[in-house]
Amino acid sequence: MTYTAPGSFTTRPTLAGTFGMSASTHWLATATSQSVLERGGNAFDAAVAAAFVLHVVEPHLNGPGGDLVGIFQTAGADATPTVLMGQGPAPAAASIDHYRDEGLELVPGAGGLAAAVPGAVDAWLLLLRDHGTWELADVLAYAIGYAREGHPLVAGAAATIARVAELFRDDWPTSAALWMPAGEPPVAGRMMRNPAYADVLDGLVHASCTLRDDGPVGRAARIDAARREWKTGVVAHEASAFLAQPHRHSGGGTHAAVITPDDFAGFEAGYEAPVTREFRGRTIAKPGAWTQGPALLQTLGLLEPLADDLLDPSQVDGAHTILEAQKLAYADRDAWFGDDDVDLDSLLSPDYLDERRSLIGATASAEFRPGSLPHRTPYRPPLRTEYDAPAAGTGEPTVAKTGETRGDTCHLDVIDRWGNIVSATPSGGWLQSSPAVPALGFCLGTRLQMTWLEPGHPSSLVPGRRPRTTLTPTLVLRDGAPEFAIGSPGGDQQDQWQLLALLRIIVGGYTPQAAIDAPALHTTSLPESFWPRTWTPGGAVVEDRLGDALIEGLERRGHVVTRAGGWSLGRVSAVGRDAATGVLWAAANPRGMQGYAAGR
Numbered sequence: 001m002t003y004t005a006p007g008s009f010t011t012r013p014t015l016a017g018t019f020g021m022s023a024s025t026h027w028l029a030t031a032t033s034q035s036v037l038e039r040g041g042n043a044f045d046a047a048v049a050a051a052f053v054l055h056v057v058e059p060h061l062n063g064p065g066g067d068l069v070g071i072f073q074t075a076g077a078d079a080t081p082t083v084l085m086g087q088g089p090a091p092a093a094a095s096i097d098h099y100r101d102e103g104l105e106l107v108p109g110a111g112g113l114a115a116a117v118p119g120a121v122d123a124w125l126l127l128l129r130d131h132g133t134w135e136l137a138d139v140l141a142y143a144i145g146y147a148r149e150g151h152p153l154v155a156g157a158a159a160t161i162a163r164v165a166e167l168f169r170d171d172w173p174t175s176a177a178l179w180m181p182a183g184e185p186p187v188a189g190r191m192m193r194n195p196a197y198a199d200v201l202d203g204l205v206h207a208s209c210t211l212r213d214d215g216p217v218g219r220a221a222r223i224d225a226a227r228r229e230w231k232t233g234v235v236a237h238e239a240s241a242f243l244a245q246p247h248r249h250s251g252g253g254t255h256a257a258v259i260t261p262d263d264f265a266g267f268e269a270g271y272e273a274p275v276t277r278e279f280r281g282r283t284i285a286k287p288g289a290w291t292q293g294p295a296l297l298q299t300l301g302l303l304e305p306l307a308d309d310l311l312d313p314s315q316v317d318g319a320h321t322i323l324e325a326q327k328l329a330y331a332d333r334d335a336w337f338g339d340d341d342v343d344l345d346s347l348l349s350p351d352y353l354d355e356r357r358s359l360i361g362a363t364a365s366a367e368f369r370p371g372s373l374p375h376r377t378p379y380r381p382p383l384r385t386e387y388d389a390p391a392a393g394t395g396e397p398t399v400a401k402t403g404e405t406r407g408d409t410c411h412l413d414v415i416d417r418w419g420n421i422v423s424a425t426p427s428g429g430w431l432q433s434s435p436a437v438p439a440l441g442f443c444l445g446t447r448l449q450m451t452w453l454e455p456g457h458p459s460s461l462v463p464g465r466r467p468r469t470t471l472t473p474t475l476v477l478r479d480g481a482p483e484f485a486i487g488s489p490g491g492d493q494q495d496q497w498q499l500l501a502l503l504r505i506i507v508g509g510y511t512p513q514a515a516i517d518a519p520a521l522h523t524t525s526l527p528e529s530f531w532p533r534t535w536t537p538g539g540a541v542v543e544d545r546l547g548d549a550l551i552e553g554l555e556r557r558g559h560v561v562t563r564a565g566g567w568s569l570g571r572v573s574a575v576g577r578d579a580a581t582g583v584l585w586a587a588a589n590p591r592g593m594q595g596y597a598a599g600r
Contacts, residue, residue: 001307001309001315001317002308002309003308003309003311003312003507003508003509004312004314004315004508005508006504006508006509006510006511006514006515006518007514007518009517010511010513010514010517011513011517011590012513012588012590012597013513014511014512014513014514014585014586014587015585015586015587015597015598015599016583016584016585017583017584017585017599017600018417018582018583018584018600019037019417019584019599019600020034020037020038020043020046020414020415020416020417020584020599020600021413021414021415021575021584021585021586021597021598021599022034022037022046022050022412022413022414022575022586022597022598022599023412023413023414023573023574023575023586023587023588023595023596023597023598024050024054024410024411024412024413024573024588024595024596025054025058025061025410025411025412025489025571025573025589025594025595026053026054026057026058026154026410026594026595026596027594027595027596028053028057028146028151029050029051029053029054029057029058029410029412030050030412030588030595030596030597030598031598032046032049032050032053032142033046033047033049033050033412033414033598034046034598034599035049035142036049036050036134036139037414037416040133041132041133041134042131042132042133042416042418042420043072043414043415043416043418043420043421043422044072044127044128044131044132044133044420044422045128045132045133045134045139046414046416047070047127047412047414047422047424048124048125048127048128048132048139049134049139049140049142049143050142050412050414051068051120051124051412051424051426052064052124052139052140052142052143052201053142053143053146054410054412054426055143055197055426055429055442056143056146056147056151056194056197057146057151057154058154058156058157058410059157059179059194059430059431059442060156060157060160060161060408060430060431060432061156061408061409061410061427061430061489062120062409062410062426062427062428062429062430063428063429063430063431063433063442063443063445064118064120064121064197064200064429064440064442065115065118065239065428065429065433065442065443065444065445066118066119066120066426066427066428066429066430066433066444066445066447067086067087067088067116067118067119067120067426067427067428067429067445067447067469067471068084068086068087068119068120068123068124068424068425068426068427068471069083069084069085069086069087069287069291069293069424069425069469069471069472069473070083070084070086070123070127070422070423070424070425070473071083071084071274071285071286071287071422071423071424071473071474071475071485072084072127072131072420072421072422072423072424072475072485073420073421073475073477073482074131074419074420075416075418075419075420076419081274081276081285081475081477081482082271082272082273082274083271083272083273083274083287083288084123084126084127084269084271084424085119085123085269085270085271085272085287086119086120086122086123086124086269086426087116087119087290087291087447087466087467087469087471088116088117088118088119088267088447088466089116089117089267089463089464089465089466089467090116090117090448090451090461090462090463090464090465090466090467091115091116091117091258091259091260091263091463092260092262092263092266092463092464093258093259093260093463094113094258094259094448094461094463095461095462095463096453096454096455096460096461096462098258099113099453099461100453102253102255103253104251104253104453105453106449106452106453106531106532106533107448107449107450107451107453107461107531108249108250108251108253108255108446108449108531109250109251109446109449109530109531109532110249110250110432110433110434110446110531111247111248111249111250111255111257111434111446112243112244112247112249112255112256112257112258112259112434112435112444113249113255113256113257113258113448114249114250114433114434114445114446114447114448114449114531115243115257115259115433115434115444115445115446115447115448116428116445116447116448116466116467117259117263117264117266117267118264118267118428118429118444118445119267119269120426120428120429121230122227122230122231122267122268122269123269125204125223125226125227125230125269126227126269126270127422128223129219129220129223129224129227130220131420135208135219135222136204136205136208136222136223136226137205137208137209140201140204140205143201144198144201144202144205147193147194147195147197147198147201147441148193148194148195148198149193150191150192150193151191151192152188152189152190152191152192153186153187153188153189153190153191153192154188154594155188156592156594157188157192157431158185158186158187158188158190159188160430160431160432161179161180161185161186161431162185163432164432165180165184165185167248167432168180171247171248171435172247172248172434172435172436174242174435174436174437174438175431175432175435175436175443177436177438178194178196178431178436178438178441179431179436194441194442195441196438196439196440196441197440197441197442198441199441200234200235200440200441200442203229203233203234204226204229204230205226207225207226207228207229207233208222208223208225208226209222210225230264231264231265231267232261232264232265234439234440235264235440236261236264236265237261238437238439238440239259239264239437239440239444240257240259240260240261240263240264242435242437242438242439243256243257243259243434243435243437243444244256244257247434247435250531250532251531251532257434257444259444272287272288274286274287274288274475275287275288275289275293275294275297275344275348276297277297277300277301277348279300279301279304279502279506280304280506280507281478281506282476282477282478282483282506283476283477283478283480284296284297284300284474284475284476284502285474285475285476285477286472286474287471287472287473288342288344289336289337289338289339289342289344289458289468290337290338290339290466290468290469291468291469291470291471291472292330292333292337292468292469292470292472292492292494292495292529293472293474293495294333294337294344294347294348295326295329295330295332295333295337295495296329296472296474296495296498296499297348298328298329298332298347298348298353298356299322299325299326299329299495299499300499300502301348301350301353302325302328302329302353302356302357302360303321303322303325303503305357306321308507308508311503311507311508312503312507312508313500313503313504313518313519313520313521313546314518314519314546314550315550316549316550316553316554316557319521319542319546319550319553319554320364320553320554320557320559321360322499322500322503322521323364323521323522323523323525323540323554323559324359324360324361324364324365325357325360326496326499326522326523326526327365327369327523327525327526328356328359328360328369328371330492330523330526331368331369331370331371331526332347332356332370332371332378333526334368334370334379334381334459334526334527335370335371335378335379335380336370336373336378336379336458337458337459337468338457338458338459338460338465338468339458339459339465339466339467339468340458340462340465341458342458343373343376346373346374347371347373352371355371356371362557363557363558364525364538364540364554364557364558364559364560365525365538366525366537366538366558366560367537368380368383368526368527368535379452379456379457379458379459381452381527381533382527382533383527383535383537384527384532384533384534384535385534385535385536385537408427408430408489408490408491409425409426409427409470409471409489409490409491409494410425410426410427410489411423411424411425411426411473411487411488411489411571411573412424412426412573413473413485413486413487413573413574413575413586414575415482415485415575415576415577415584415586417584419482419577421475421482421485421575421576421577422485423473423474423475423485423486423487423575424473424487425471425472425473425487425488425489425494426471427445427469427470427471427489428445428446428447429442429443429444429445430443430445430446431443433445433446434446446531447467447469448461448467449467449529449530449531450467450468450469450470450529450530451467451468468529470490470491470492470494470529471494472487472494472495472498473485473486473487474486474487474495474498474502476502476506476576478579479579481577481579482576482577483576483577483579484505484512484574484575484576484577484585485574485575485576486498486501486502486572486573486574487572487573487574488570488571488572488573488589489571490570490571491528491529491530492522492526492528492529492530493522493569493570496522496523497520497522497569497570497571497572498572500515500518500520500521500570501515501516501570501572501574504518511587512574512576512585512586512587513587515572515587516570516572516573516574516587516588516589516590517590519542519543519544519545519546519566519569520542520543520569520570521540521541521542521543521546521569522540522541522569523539523540523541524536524539524540524541524562525537525538525539525540536560537560538558538559538560539559539560539562540554540559540560540561540562541561541562541564541569542554542561542562542563542564542569543563543564543565543566543567543568543569544563544564544565544566545566545567551563567590567591568591569591570589570591571589571591571592571595572589573586573587573588573589573595573597574586574587574588575587575597575599584599585599586598586599
């Protein structure tokens, strides 16, 4: 059989032009990015400006108290892919013993004890300093304007606030004051303002404009002054002091956070080399095993030698094979990945992949099956089902007293006319992560919930160690030159949804927009990265548009299928360049009616 031909229907065209392209999960961020490009900024200026706007307009999906992972390549023949590392570590006092003494079996999914050191802002400022061209005041002007003057609240944010309204009223009054100023959850479209966060950004601009005694300061030094202000000034002290007050966490317990100003001051964002793998004539570049990124490379390695129809998610055999390959890759993620001594050479080696590929059978596996490495024992996390979870609700993170609410993530991609390209996935610091710090207008994130309270594993909670994150943007190269950047929100599903788009573009010949629009699916037969870390053995979630025949075929093979509606899975966006013509392109997810691409 051959790969299913792409349908002629798409929700919108793949945009094409020669000047510059932007795509993101919110139209105001996309418009901001394009505005910067139109005013002469490069892709890095545009990405940073858009990212700070995302803090303001998607507060339920990311915030300045969160983190980010990016991947980029600068223009130039000698340039190579580079990872932007904006994942802060566990605070110095965040030890397994302390959390156990607090009566915890898992790191909470909400509350200050789950906060890693915020990494996003320092990473964005580092990228701007080293690869941008604009002054900080000009870059931040967009976000300051939306925070101070207001922006229409998106429906997703309004729904999130409504779900946690009781928690805010009863336990997190500072969050109620910020997000429910009239005493009730705001409706979608209401103008929302955040003057406290506008003041924080103004403070960074003021720090960057300060002159030293010996005369004017260069642009890089001015941006470094803003970085120092962020890490040692009002943000570090106000957040640490406020969250030191005991407050409600997920699961109902009351705890004080352990983060301190010294933790803020000690963090430095940075750059790292990516992990890469060849796939069907392309080089796929991902961040390292402190993210889940290499699991995508392993999945591609498992699939590469198979017939094209087995790489087609629109056929029963292909959907089944893709799900089963992902289960194996994610079992290795949970057994081996983390911020310490991960043997990726072995996990991505041809012999190892051949051995793992042989486990893909004709029926769905409901087992957790990590591979074995020489002289090592794979970690086996506790496998809780939704029926024996330690508290009501599941999510990313769970904070409602009843029911559930999920946080999520943002994404942005930018390419400019000079050839600079960047893909970044900011997340964490959701408005529902922990109580809002009133002097700052935001809360801290919850990335530590991805660590385990058992010692001896690369993803165990260790002071000063980065938690393994789900954030995982992608850069695709052809003959050493960037072909496209792609990414998605979605927690454990980020690389699963990107995989479908990659297979459809590279193997199936779909246009980028058609690949993004096409119906999606993913496995839930993995331990979730988010509290309370449940799993659904053999679980698969599918969009109904895949069709009854395919869905029933998966069920006959033993998959525990959940239908998720017609347009619910996947939030992928991408930008790229056609090497033959030089034409730039962009595509964005239509689901949720929020993500947009723009360009010319």
